[in-house]
Amino acid sequence: MSELYLGIDLGASATKAVLLDSRRQIVARTVVATGLDFTRVGQEVLEAVLRQAGADMEHIRCAVATGYGRKNVHFPCLSKTEISCHGRGAYHYFPEAITVVDIGGQDTKIIRLGPDGRLLDFQMNRKCAAGTGAFLEEMARRLDLSLSELEQLAGQSQQDVKLGSYCTVFTFTEILALSRRGIAVPDLVKAIFNAIVQRVTELGVLSGKIVATGGVVAYNPTVANLLANRIGVDPLIPPEPQLIGALGAALFAFEEAEHA
Amino acid sequence: MSIEPQPAFKKLESSLRLKQLMASHFYELDEAARRGSHKIAWCSSVGPAELLRSLGFLVYFPENHAALLGATRKATDYIPAANAIGYSPEICSYLTSDIGACIMGETPLSRAYPGITRVPPPDVLVYNTNQCRAVKDWFQWYSRKFRVPCLGVQSFRQMDEVTTLHVAAISTQLQQLIPPLQEISGTRFDIDRLRETIELSRQCSELWGQVLETAAHRPSPLTFFDGTIHMGPAVIARGTQSAVDYYIFLLAELRQRIEAGVAAVNHENCRIYWEGMPIWGKLRELAALFLRLKTCVVASTYCNSWIFSDLDPRDPFESMARAYTELFITRADACKERYIKQMVEFYRIDGILFHEAKTCPDNSNSLYGMPQRLYQQLGIPTVVIHGDLNDLRLFSEEQAVTRLEAFIEQVQG
Incomplete structure (x- = not known):
């Protein structure tokens, strides 16, 4: 051994x-x-x-x-x-200057690495769960859906709906209001994923090669797709993000x- | 593989003397309040304390009391009481915790100083809005409660350069305070007494500046966390001989440390500048964190803000006006950035930490892109931690620790 x-x-x-x-x-x-x-x-x-x-x-x-x-x-x-x-894990698969977007359970991070893998700077979410896995878990719980069901439903969305609230609690209030107005559940679910992407892009400027990691990307590839739509670049996804x-x-x- | 034990704090010998000075300050005020032997003025921390002392007032500083509420972790207990009477949780948590403590009839002074049961009631409150507008609102609440006059100086904000017009306007306001203060104190204004007080304040300020400058030595003999404690006399006793004597003593101890090669942080390998307010309820935890990371927070805007180099007894009003107007906090961002650059160079700083205090926007310089600009201009990393001076509900320790550890990993490459 x-x-x-x-x-x-x-x-x-x-x-x-x-x-x-x-x-x-x-x-x-x-x-x-x-x-x-x-x-x-x-x-x-x-x-x-x-x-x-x-x-x-x-x-x-x-x-x-x-x-x-x-x-x-x-x-x-x-x-x-x-x-x-x-940063180190992402650099292992993509050994060049990269910006890592990690969407974890409680933290969302943007990590910028130089061509030698050196940590240049980073941003993290504030004392707020919006834009993290915890936000997604809370939305799934309130909608009585599993995370995999969220992923499936988002794929069926027919229209873009925007959620304006910063706060997880008020986001759900907004979802209830949209639901009362007849917005379909798949559209609401996609809006939830888009809210995460919105929070990520507010954290810092995303440029160059982007690598997406973390549990949210692993279980909800829709997030990576929506991120690509938002920033105009397909993020690189390492094996087992x-x-x-x-x-x-x-x-x-x-x-x-x-x-x- | 081994896990290093938490290194021990190195307490300064001067701490005992500091405790004695603080105790005699509060006992003197308490005695005066009980006997009615002196009039008591409440003054904002960068208010015209010299003028008040020259008129025979004993001076009490609510901001110092509020910092005690923060440091003793009681602030969060009191803030809701102020919120309940209409003072928003979004505004200065010094104000809300101090007013809340008053509403609840409690003070940390009674625990620290046996026999003291209350803060000394004011005969007058005197503010300078150079710190922020909150001090005025804060003092006006007490003015209504105690039914005593509230006087003040309205300062300028966002100045790139302090001009003679600014100084003249503040000087005029300071002089306009004399008639009502004479009447309240029952003491006739004496310019020579003011000059003497300003001279003591100038000496205190100069010595405090020298104390802080010892941190330019590598390794530094003191940390920002030491500074937040040992700045007490520069705040509450400037204009007195006891503050001057204290800093002579402290300076000698720090110089001895330098001569003996004693570092505040063993194996110091990283030097940080702290921009923004302290997080009073977390001083110990943060000091321990940096000690473990072999990082010394060597300098800060906050501690430097009680160096008043312009005080000059030959020109009392003009020099007070200039000293209390040239503060960092009153200045435009371009001026603040120039100042921080000088500090970075002087103290050989490796990274700048910005504390974004939720309830203190005036002391939070990360709100308009300054960390990013300084990173670009200086090429040294910056980090922002989100918290508050007194309201610990606004501080996530786990998040802050991760952010700070990652920052030090970044600085150390």
Whole structure:
């Protein structure tokens, strides 16, 4: 068994883990719902990827945790922010000057990298869930639809409807008002996805090569399509976009071990 | 792989002396209020304190009290009481928390200083709108409550250059305060006493400036977080000998630190400029975060705002007018940017942090694209954190920590 490098992304909605071998190939990966106990879920994904790889803890040469729960893991682990990790993970697939748009459960981020992969600057959403996965989850709950049903319905939309509210709560009030006026559910759902895209484009200027990552893009490709319509450029989508933060963390673990 | 323990804070020896100075300030005010031995003036933090002292007033600063409410994390308990009487949650949380505390009959002074049960009631309130318009509204509420006069100076805003016309207008307003203040104090105005007070204020200001400038040394002997605490005398005791004595003592300690190679932040490898208000209820957490990141927040607009280089006892009114008008906060963005550039150069800054305080737009310079302009012009990273001076409901610690850690990762490449 070669030495392994672990990256864990303990996000607000989902926890992701990636295990790399000494050739930086992914040998195990997992995604589970985070719940409330970051320590427990950190342990759970660790055990899951070790099981997949047929390895145990002593094979892990270095581990890096990222995401909101990055300080809560109870095994030896370095930590790095999700900004750097998403940037690093995206750069692994697109090694050039890129702008990463990561739409996560609680944060939306725009991360600009130079041609050498260096973090040039970043923007994050304010203290507000509008434009994040949490917004989408809340809308799905209020409409009594699953996230995959949202995706299907958006594809059936016949017209563009604009939502004007900034606030998640008032957005749903607006949806109710539009529904009373006879706007079809698929059009409302597409409007919800468009609201996310609108919030993303308000965060910062999107130019050059755009890479879209995160759980929202992984489960709702409509968002990437709408983003393409908005900015006039097709965003690049890496394989397994939800795992990019964990992959970036694992790559940092690899580099940390190399430099040690 | 190892997880480093949280490094310990390095407390300045001067802190004990600072505590004594602050205690005697509040006990003196309390005693005067109880005995009626002195008239008490409430003054805005960059108001005409020298004039008030020269007329024999003891001076109390509501902004200092509001900062105490923030630092003791009580502000959020009191803000709703002010909201309920019509003061919006969107306006200055110094104002709303301070008025709210008054409505609820509470003060952190009673916990910090046994025997003190209330803030010292004013005989007069004197503001200068150089900080913002909120101080005027704030003081007028107290004026109605205590049925005492509220006087003030209306300052200019958004000035690129401070001209002689600006200075003359403020000087005139300052002089117009003398007759009503004489009447309230029962003391005849004495220009020589004013000159003496201004001289003490000038010395205090100069020494405070020298204290802050020690942070230009690499590694810095103090942090912005130390500065927010040790600036107390420059705010509440300027114009007194005790403030001058305090800063002589503090400056000596910092110079000793430099000589001995003592860094405020061990292994300092990143130097940050803090633009905007402190987040009073999170000073400790943020100081600990930067300590862990081996980052020193070496300088700030906020602490620098109590350096009044123009004070000159030979020309009391003109120099007060100029000193209190040339503040950063009253200036146009172009002027503010020039100032920050100078600070970046002087303190050898690696990155600029903008605190966008939700209820303090006058002290939030990230609202009109300044971070982006400075990034372009200076080539050093900038970051904006969203929070507030006192209302912790407006601050998401998790988000801010992620943003700051990512910022330091960016600065360190």
